[in-house]
Amino acid sequence: MYRLVCVGCGTEYSPDEIIYHCRECGHLLAVKYDLDGLNISRAEWNRRPLKLWRYRELLPVTGEPVSLQEGGTPLYHMKRLGEELGLKHLYAKHEGMNPSGSFKDRGMTVGVSMAMQLGMKTVACASTGNTSASLAVYAAKAGIPAIVLLPAGNVALGKVAQALMHGAKVIAIRDNFDRALEMVHDLCISEGLYLLNSVNPYRLEGQKTIGFEIVDQLGDVPDRIVLPVGNAGNISAVHKGLGEFIELGFIDRMPMMTGIQAAGSQPLVEAIMGNLPEVIPFKTPETVATAIRIGAPVNAEKALRAIRETGGTAASVTDEEILAMQRDLARKEGIGVEPASAASVAGIKKLMEEGRIDPDERIVCVVTGHLLKDPETVIRQCDPPIEIDADIQSLLSVLR
Numbered sequence: 001m002y003r004l005v006c007v008g009c010g011t012e013y014s015p016d017e018i019i020y021h022c023r024e025c026g027h028l029l030a031v032k033y034d035l036d037g038l039n040i041s042r043a044e045w046n047r048r049p050l051k052l053w054r055y056r057e058l059l060p061v062t063g064e065p066v067s068l069q070e071g072g073t074p075l076y077h078m079k080r081l082g083e084e085l086g087l088k089h090l091y092a093k094h095e096g097m098n099p100s101g102s103f104k105d106r107g108m109t110v111g112v113s114m115a116m117q118l119g120m121k122t123v124a125c126a127s128t129g130n131t132s133a134s135l136a137v138y139a140a141k142a143g144i145p146a147i148v149l150l151p152a153g154n155v156a157l158g159k160v161a162q163a164l165m166h167g168a169k170v171i172a173i174r175d176n177f178d179r180a181l182e183m184v185h186d187l188c189i190s191e192g193l194y195l196l197n198s199v200n201p202y203r204l205e206g207q208k209t210i211g212f213e214i215v216d217q218l219g220d221v222p223d224r225i226v227l228p229v230g231n232a233g234n235i236s237a238v239h240k241g242l243g244e245f246i247e248l249g250f251i252d253r254m255p256m257m258t259g260i261q262a263a264g265s266q267p268l269v270e271a272i273m274g275n276l277p278e279v280i281p282f283k284t285p286e287t288v289a290t291a292i293r294i295g296a297p298v299n300a301e302k303a304l305r306a307i308r309e310t311g312g313t314a315a316s317v318t319d320e321e322i323l324a325m326q327r328d329l330a331r332k333e334g335i336g337v338e339p340a341s342a343a344s345v346a347g348i349k350k351l352m353e354e355g356r357i358d359p360d361e362r363i364v365c366v367v368t369g370h371l372l373k374d375p376e377t378v379i380r381q382c383d384p385p386i387e388i389d390a391d392i393q394s395l396l397s398v399l400r
Contacts, residue, residue, distance in 0.1 A: 001033060001034055001037060001038065002015055002031055002032060002033045002034065002060055003015055003031075003032055004017065004019065004029045004030070004031060004032070004201060005029065005030055005031075005032040006022035006024065006025060006027050006028075006029055007027050007028050007029065007030050007301065007302060007305075008022060008025045008026075008027030008028075008301075009022060009024050009025045009027065011023070011024045011025070012032075013029065015031075015060065016118065018118065018120070018194070020185070020195060020199050020200060020201075021199070027301065028199065028201070028298070028299065028301060028302065029201045030201050030204075030240065030302075031060055031201050031202065031204075031205055033058065033244065035244065035247050035248055038057050038058070038248075039057065040057045040058070040248065042250060045216075046216075049072065050071070050072040050213065050216065050217070051069060051070070051071040051072045052067075052070050052071030052072070052106055052109060052206060052209045053065060053067060053071070053109075054071070055209050055212050058205075058208075058212075058241070058244060059110055059205055059206070059209075060110070060114060060202055060205055061110060061113040061114060061117060062117065063113075063116075063117060065109055065110070065113040066109060066112045066113045066116060066138055066141050066142045067109050067113075067141075068099040068100075068105070068109070068137065068138070068141060069099065070098050070099055070105040070106055070109050070206075071098070071106060071209055071213065072213070073093060073094050073095050073096075073097045073098060073213070074093075074094050074097060075091055075092070075093050075094075075213075075214065075217040075218070075364070076091060076092045076094060076333065076335060077090070077091055078090045078091060078092055078333050078335075078345075078365075080332045080333060081328060081329070081332055081333055081345070084332075085348070085349055085352050086352060086359045087348070087352065087359055087361070087363060088359075088360070089360070089361065089362040089363060090348070090363050090365070091218075091222070091362075091363065091364045091365065092329070092333070092335055092345065092364075092365050092366075092367050093210065093213070093214055093217075093364055093365070093366045093367065094335060094337070094367050095210065095341075095366060095367060095368045095369070096336070096337055096338070096341065096367060096368065096369045096370030096371070096373070097370070099137065100130075100133050100134045100137045100162060101130075101133070101158075101162075101369060101370035101372065101373055102130040102133070102134060102291075102368055102369040102370065102373065103130075103207065103210065103234060103366070103368045103369070104130045104131050104133070104134035104135075105134050105137070105138070106206040106207045106209055106210065107134070107196075107198065107203035107204065107205075107206040107207045107233070107237075108131075108134040108135055108137070108138040108196065108203070108206070109138060109206055110202055110203060110205050110206030111123075111135075111138075111196040111200060111202055111203040111206065112135070112138040112139060112141075112142050112144075112196070113142075114202040115142070115144070115194040115196070116142055116144075118194070120144075120192075120193070120194035121144060121145075122144060122145045122146070122147065122193045122194065123135060123139050123144060123145075123146050123147075123193065123194045123195075123196050124146065124147040124148065124149075124184050124187060124188055124193045124194065124195060124196065125146075125147075125148055125149070125184060125195065125196045125197050126148070126149045126150075126177060126180035126181040126183070126184040126185075126197055127148055127149070127150055127155070127159075127163075127177070127180075128150075128151070128154070128155060128177050128230065128290050128291050128292075128293055128294065129150070129155040129156050129158075129159030129160070129290060129291060129373065130159055130291055130368075130369055130373065131148075131196075131197065132148035132150060132155075132159060132160075132162075132163040132168065132170070133159045133162035133163050133166075133373075135148060135163075135168065135196055136148065136162060136163040136164075136165075136166035136167060136168035137162065137166050139166070139167075139168065140166045140167050145169065146163075146166075146167070146168040146169065147168065147169045147171070147184075147187075147193065148163055148168050148169070148170050148171070149171050149172075149173055149180040149181075149183055149184045150163075150170060150171070150172045150173070150180065151172070151173060151175060151176050151177050151179075151180055152172035152173060152174050152175075153172075154176070154177075154290055154293065155172075155290060156290055156291075156338065156373055156374035156375075156376065156377070157374075157375065157376055158372055158373045158374060158375055159373055159374075176284070176285065176293075176295065177293065177294050177295075178281070178294065178295055178296045181197060181199075181298065184197070185197075185199070197231070197298070198231050198232075198233030198236075198298060198299055199298045199299075203233070204233055204236060204237040204240065204299075205237070206237075207233060207234055207237035207238070208237040208238055208240050208241025208242075208244075209241065210234070210237070210238050210241075210366060211225065211237075211238035211239075211241045211242045211245075212241055212242075212245070214364050215242070215245065215250075215251060218362070218364070220362075221242075221251050221252075221253055221254070221255055222255050222361075222362045222363060222364045223255060223256060223358075223361040223362045223363065224255055224256040224257075224258055224312070224357065224361050224362075224363045224364070225238060225255045225256075225257060225258065225363075225364050225366065226258040226259075226260060226344045226345075226347060226348055226363060226364070226365045226366065227257075227258070227259060227260070227344055227365075227366045227368075228259075228260050228261070228289070228291070228292050228340045228341060228343040228344050228366070228368055229259040229260060229261050229268050229292060229297065229303065229314070230261075230265075230291055230292035230293070230294040230297065230340070231294050231297045231298055231299055232259070232268060232297040232298070232299035232300050232302065232303035233298075233299045234366065234368070235257055235259050235299075235303050235306055235307070236299045236302035236303050236305075236306055238257070238306075238366075239254070239257050239302070239305075239306030239309075239310065240302075240306075242254055242255070254309070254310045255310065255312075255364075256310050256311050256312040256313070257306045257307050257310045257312040258307070258312045258313055258314065258315075258347070258348075258351075259272075259303060259307060259312070259313075259314040259315075260314070260315055260316070260317060260343045260344050260346070260347030261292060261314065261315075261316050261317075261343070262285075262287030262288075262289050262292055262293070262316065262317065262318075262319065262322065262340075262343060263287070263316040263317060263318045263319070264282075264285060264286035264287045264293075264319070265282055265285035265286065265287050265292060265293050265294060265295060266282070266316040267279040267280055267281055267282050267295060267296070267297065267300070268297060268300055268303055268304070268314055269314040269315060269316045271300070271304060271314075272304070272307055272308075272313065272314040273314070278300065278301065278304070279296075279297065279300040279304070281295045281296035282295030282296070283295060287319055287322075288319040288322065288323065288339055288377060289319070289322050289338075289339040289340035289342075289343055290339075290340070290374065291338060291339075291340035291341075291368065291369060291373075292340045292343065313351070313356065315347045315350055315351055315356075316347075317343055317346040317347050317350055319339075321346045321349070321350065322339050322340075322342050322343050322346050323339060323342070323377075323381060324346070325342040325343075325345050325346035325349065326338075326339055326341075326342040326381075327381065328345075329342055329345060329367070330371065335367065336370065336371030336372075337367045337368075337369060337370065337371055338368075338369040338370065338371060338373040338374045338377075339374060339377055340368060340369060341367035341368045341369050342367070344365040344366055344367060344368075345365045345367070348363060348365060386398050
């Protein structure tokens with residue numbers, strides 16, 4: 001019912017092969033379904049709970065999945081922020097409401113399920129934080145070991161705590177994420193471990209369900225979907241999934257895919273704005289938004305195609321803009337997110353100010369991780385609690 005296909009040369013591989021790049025040309029792989037042969041009914045989907053596995057006919061797992069009830073995350077109409085920005089139809093899809101607190105759970109429920117289906121005994125990844133947390137959670141659920149490599153000193157404490165508590169073997173390297181990914185890839189190839197970074201095509205299959213849910217929750221296709229971009233797997237996955245919806249006749253158009261990066265880590269933005277055929281990696285990416293502090297996004301090829309084929313765009317935002325929007329989301333909409341998540345909404349604010357989007361657009365910003373993923377950054381931005389003596393006069397004095 002499905003096969004692995006190279007996105008560059010089109011070479012096909014058996015779905016049972018443990019392979020991450022095309023042997024012919026070195027490009028990434030994608031999961032290709034025989035959509036004509038799938039027995040899919042929208043009416044049947046609508047009878048199921050709004051969770052990731054509602055869409056199981058468009059996922060590669062054939063047996064019982066390793067699941068923690070991921071998906072079904074809320075879609076919020078951001079009325080106050082939208083009014084301030086001049087956007088009546090501005091929404092946030094809060095992926096921080098997944099079991100481990102980020103969108104990565106969508107990929108990991110499918111990725112770890114595929115590891116079990118393929119008979120793999122150990123899973124591994126490199127991570128800026130959320131991937132490691134999610135992998136540890138789902139590996140624990142599956143009862144298999146997990147190994148994660150992190151860039152030392154550059155991962156938010158909440159994410160490290162999750163990986164440690166759920167039993168992963170956590171190794172911090174004195175280098176950046178891109179080097180950690182190179183190392184874990186080599187480790188998996190040489191030692192027979194199962195790599196669950198977004199270079200693995202099965203992991204992106206879970207992440208594409210963000211797009212499915214947005215369409216089902218809105219009851220229509222939004223004009224634009226906006227996502228923070230680090231390794232560029234999410235924007236690529238949503239584009240792929242909605243392409244399948246078009247092929248099945250479930251929708252008739254594609255939203256403009258829009259990617260937002262931090263100014264200190266913006267290789268995709270530079271490729272889009274410069275009309276370059278491929279990204280030029282940032283050797284030393286820097287941003288307070290650690291989840292997108294990635295200089296060489298492995299899914300850049302897919303992401304560039306997603307943006308260009310849909311008439312979308314890319315933009316960068318400064319750390320100051322990211323943190324200001326993190327505060328605004330919390331204080332004006334009650335939506336608590338980590339810094340990288342706020343980048344998508346900060347990007348829309350910038351694009352609106354620059355006159356690059358239509359104010360009548362229906363826009364969905366994907367916010368990818370929960371506020372408590374990075375408590376240190378939150379605390380640094382906020383005033384400390386006010387300490388007083390335990391009497392009513394002292395209490396009233398600080399309230400007046």
